[in-house]
Structure formats: structure tokens, C-alpha cells
Amino acid sequence: MPLLSAAGLINGPLGPIDVAVDASECVAVQGPSGSGKTLLLRALADLDPAAGDVRLEGVSRAAIPGPEWRRRVGYVPAEPGWWSDDPAAHLADVSAALVEFSRLGLEDAVLRRPVAQLSTGERQRLALIRALQRDPRVLLLDEPTAALDPEATRAVERLIAERQATGTSVLWVTHDRSQTERVASRVVSLRGGRLES
Amino acid sequence: MHVMLAVDVTTIIPIGAGDIAIAAALLLVHGGLSLALGLGVGRQVLVAAARMVIQLLAVGFVLVALFERMSPWLTGVTALVMILFAGREVSARQDRRLAGPWAYALGTGAMLFAAFAVTLLALTTAVRPQPWYDARYAIPLLGMVLGNTLNGISLGLHALTVGLVRERSSVEALLCLGATRWEATRPVVVDALRTGLMPIVNAMAATGLVALPGMITGQILAGAEPLMAVRYQMLIMFLIAGGTALGATAAVFGGVLRLTDGRHRLRLDRLTPSRAASPR
Numbered sequence: 001m002p003l004l005s006a007a008g009l010i011n012g013p014l015g016p017i018d019v020a021v022d023a024s025e026c027v028a029v030q031g032p033s034g035s036g037k038t039l040l041l042r043a044l045a046d047l048d049p050a051a052g053d054v055r056l057e058g059v060s061r062a063a064i065p066g067p068e069w070r071r072r073v074g075y076v077p078a079e080p081g082w083w084s085d086d087p088a089a090h091l092a093d094v095s096a097a098l099v100e101f102s103r104l105g106l107e108d109a110v111l112r113r114p115v116a117q118l119s120t121g122e123r124q125r126l127a128l129i130r131a132l133q134r135d136p137r138v139l140l141l142d143e144p145t146a147a148l149d150p151e152a153t154r155a156v157e158r159l160i161a162e163r164q165a166t167g168t169s170v171l172w173v174t175h176d177r178s179q180t181e182r183v184a185s186r187v188v189s190l191r192g193g194r195l196e197s
Numbered sequence: 198m199h200v201m202l203a204v205d206v207t208t209i210i211p212i213g214a215g216d217i218a219i220a221a222a223l224l225l226v227h228g229g230l231s232l233a234l235g236l237g238v239g240r241q242v243l244v245a246a247a248r249m250v251i252q253l254l255a256v257g258f259v260l261v262a263l264f265e266r267m268s269p270w271l272t273g274v275t276a277l278v279m280i281l282f283a284g285r286e287v288s289a290r291q292d293r294r295l296a297g298p299w300a301y302a303l304g305t306g307a308m309l310f311a312a313f314a315v316t317l318l319a320l321t322t323a324v325r326p327q328p329w330y331d332a333r334y335a336i337p338l339l340g341m342v343l344g345n346t347l348n349g350i351s352l353g354l355h356a357l358t359v360g361l362v363r364e365r366s367s368v369e370a371l372l373c374l375g376a377t378r379w380e381a382t383r384p385v386v387v388d389a390l391r392t393g394l395m396p397i398v399n400a401m402a403a404t405g406l407v408a409l410p411g412m413i414t415g416q417i418l419a420g421a422e423p424l425m426a427v428r429y430q431m432l433i434m435f436l437i438a439g440g441t442a443l444g445a446t447a448a449v450f451g452g453v454l455r456l457t458d459g460r461h462r463l464r465l466d467r468l469t470p471s472r473a474a475s476p477r
Contacts, residue, residue, distance in 0.1 A: 047369060047462055066460035071375035081366025083384060127370075134374055 001058050003169045004044065004073065004138045009052035011036075011043035014193040016052065019044075019171075021138065026160070026170040028180040031190030037173045038078070040190065041140040044171070045075035056137065074136030078143045078173075080127035085114040087126055092133040100129045103159060105152045120147035128156065138169045145179070157183050209419055221246070263332035272332045276313075276339050283308050283347045287448075290351040293358045293468045295455055300469075303451045307350050311444030312342045315436045323432055341412065341433050342440045345397060349441035350448045353393025357452045358468060360385035368463055378457035386449055393445030397438050404434060 002020035009015045014036035021027045029037050043050035046061060046069050054061040061069055084090065088111050091097045098108060104125045110118060118126065128144055139160070145153040160170060160183065171188075174180055180187055189196040224246055231239035263271055284305025294300035316339045320326065326334040361368065364385050371381035379386075404410060412433055416426035458464050 045373060046460055047372065049458065049460075049462060049464070066462060067372070067375045067377050069460075070373055075373045077366075077369075077373075079366065081364075081368070081370035083364075083367040083371055130374070 003057060003167075004171075005055050006044060007053045009040070009043055009050055009054065011039045011048050011050035014039040014043065014190075015050075017190075017193075017195045019188060019195070021169040021171055023167050023169055024164050025186070026164055026172055026184045028184035028187045029171055029173045029190065030175070030180065030187055031196075035190040036193040037190055038142055039193075041075055041077075041142055041171065041173065044138075045070060045073055045140055047075065071134055072136055073138045073140065074131040074134060075140040076127050076131045076142065076144055078146065080123060080130075082115045082123075085116055087111050087113070087115055087118070090115075090126065090130045092130075097129050097133065100132070100159070104129070104155045121149070121152065124148065125152070125156065128159075132159075132163065136168065138171070139163065140171050142173045143175070144172075145174075145176075153179070260332070260336065263336060267328070267331065269328075269330040272330050272335050275332070275336060276316075279336075279339060279343055280309050280312060281305060283312075283343045286347055287351045287354065291355055291358065293362065293471050295358075295452070296467050296469050299455055299467070303448055303455065304350055304354065307444045307448035307451060308343065308346060310447050311346050311350075311440045312339060314443060315440040316342055318439075319432065319436050338433070338436070342436050345400075345437040346440040346444040348396055349393040349445040352396065353389045353445035353449045354452055356392035357385060357389035357449050358456070360388055361456055361463065362465060362468070365463060365465060372461060372463065376461075378453065378461040378463075381461070381463075382453050382457070386453060389449045389452075390445055393449065394441060397441045401434055401438060404430070410434075 003023040003025075005018075005020040007018045009017050009019065017040070019027075019040070029040065031037050039048070042048045043052075044054065046054075046066055056064065056069070056072060064072075082090065088094050094111070100106075101108060101110065106122060106125050110122055110126065115123065115126075124144055124147055128141075131139070141160070145156050148156065157179070160172075164170060170183075172180075172183055174183075224242060227242045228239050230236060231242070259275065263275060284301055287304030287308065288294060288300040291300060295303060316335065319338055320329045320335055324334050324338070329335075361382065368381045368385065372378070410430050410433075413423075413426045413430045416429060417423055421429075456464055456467055
């Protein structure tokens, strides 16, 4: 049984599509801009009122309250939002986050600067750590390394691989074919809101 | 507090149509300014003044009929019509309204709840006219409460919709981490309620120092004792403050319920597009 599955998923111009990801599996999502990649992740994260049968470990999404679903199915958008200008306010455990900071090449000083003054890459990594601290069963990542240098990109890939090893499933939107080869065991391609065979 | 209207009608100085015409002549100043400076508002001033005269005359006749008949039904229907107009005004003041009938229903519902609650409280505890639905008291009280509650509700709703659109990514960031719709929208809700309540807070602080309210002025001109007029003003300010708080809270929380759903998703698709960019 897949960890996360969606059948007949429709979100605006996206779908209907079927998609599934097993435990510890990473599926890359590819497609040109406007093909529906972000709509797919938002529909799976239950941020948009999408139609279709979505299940987590066989349990229908309708049986799981929205907030609980989103705790289990974590979504990191390409442009994350910030409700406070204090980076520490976004972290469930600041001292644990510092360990991840050093692994991802983030300096501790990032915590002392307003979010608005962080670079795009720093914000992307902070958002990733913020999501990982909630221990989701499934991670939906929308170009999480788009603004990172190769070294930081590899660090993020290693961190995600470790989560996969503990059973977390990943849907990873990326335009980088070499990254797809490094992180994913399977590729899902979208075009015009439909899956490409 | 049980206050009584202490008006000695023999002290009212009657004014006639000629007296009003002298005051209306001041509009010539508007016209002159408009012409001299090319303001182009001469026609608008004329239309606004004509509307005011017609509307006030109509209200005067309606009030005369209401006071003579002393009917609870007639008073109730008049109050309902006032609230329906106020609800329409709330809806019209929004840049991005709730789609469908919700914009009207939410503003009107919040107004109905707040204005009726505080007006009934005043009629049955403080003012206590005989009978309690006496239109001479009920309609002016409701009118003053409505006019100010309307402001608080429309400001609160406007701040809510603008705030949710502006803060969409931060609200959704909280939702993504498992927050409920109430937790995720809390900063926007707090801001909307502050915005809705600020005018009445400012008005209470300034009343008597910066501005002598129309109600005091009216009662004094009608022959009331200044201290009794002041008591009435205090009563009405508290009613307005209570009504605004109730109305703005009901409208903002109702707005959150409509702009989210049972799955705790943000539903900005339930807002109409912004009118700011559209040609007028």
C-alpha cells in the first residue's frame, strides 16, 4: 500500500491525475512552468479545495481533520511565507534547529537577523528546517534548492535522504535533471495539467 | 441609569423656510470656490445638498407618522429598513467583497445583532420610555448606534479581507504546519478588530474636548439642561462603543468563517476581484 495516494485528483486546471508515493520513496515531479506542479502539491497538502480520493496510509483524507493532515503531509512552497520577522519564532526547537543549520551551511547569525533581510537561499533552508521539525510523514518540496549553491544543494539532498531512510516519503518538484537522478527513484512528468506517459 | 429627556419645548426657537434659505446661501461659497479654482465639484455639491434636503424632509414626515401611531410593528419595520440600508452600505464600502449574497448578509447580520442588542438594552434598562418601543426614543437611538456601528463593521471587514489577501503566504505557512484557521488568521483578525474599534475609541477620547457631539448640541438647542444632554451623550457613546464592538467582532469572525472552510483552508476564491484597479 502506498503511503500517500491520490486518484482522480482535480485542482482547477490540474487533472484528473492519479499519483502515489511509497514509504521511504522520493518521486520527482517535473514539467514546464504552468504545467500544474505547484497545484499538485497544494492539492495534496489540502490547501486548495481539490476533488479526488486522497489517502494517507490507506485512510481517506476526509477522515482526517485538515490541520492534522497538514501536520502529516508537510508542504514547503517555493516562496515560503513568514508570520514573524524573527526567524526563531518559526522554529519549534531552536537548539535542535542549530544542528540542522550547521549541516545546511547556515550560520547561527541568521537567527539574529530579520527574515526580510535573509537571502532567498537562507529563507528556503529556514523554511525546510521549520517543516522538518514537525516530523511529517510525507514531504512535498517545491524547488527547495532553486536558490542554493551546489554545496548547500547537496547538503539539503543528504538531509532529505536521511528522512527518507526513516520512512518519510517525498514528492520533489525540480527542473534540475541531474538532481532528479540523484534524489528520485521515479519521475512524474506534468504537461498542461495532465500526467505525461 | 434612568435618564429622562428634560426638554422645555417653550424654549425652542422656531425656524422657517426663509431662515434655512439664508443658511443655504452659504453654498454659494462652494460654487464660487469651485468656479474660481476649477474644482469641478459645483454640481456634486448641488446634488448632495438637494439629496440632504429631500432625505431629511422624508425622514421628518416618516417620524411624524411614526410618533403619532405609536405602533410596535411600524417601529419594527422602520428599524428593519434602516438596518437593511446600513447593511447595503457596509457591502458597498468593501474593495474586495465576499462573493454572492454573503457580503450583504454578513454586514446586515452583524448590524442586526449588534444594533438591536444595544438599542433594546438601552430602551429596557436606561431610557425606559412608555411603551418601551416608543418610536420617539427607539428610532433616534437605533439611528445613532447604526451609523457608528456601520463604520466599525465596514472598517473591520475591509481590514480583514485586505489583510488576508496581503498575508496569504504567512497564513498558509501557519496552516501548512498544522495550525487551525483561527490560529493562522489570528494576527489578521487582531488587526481587523483594532481597525474597526479605533474610530469609536478615538471619538470617546475626543468627545467634549475636540468636538461637541451633534446630540448634545441638538438637545441644548431644543431646551434641554446641559447636564442632562451630557448624560444622554454618555449613554449613547457607551451604546455605540458596545454596538461597534459586538458588530465588528461578529462581522470579522463571520468573515473568517466564510473565508476559510471546514478543512481549515484559506478560501480567497470566495472574494470578488479588487475594484481598486477597475475604471470608475
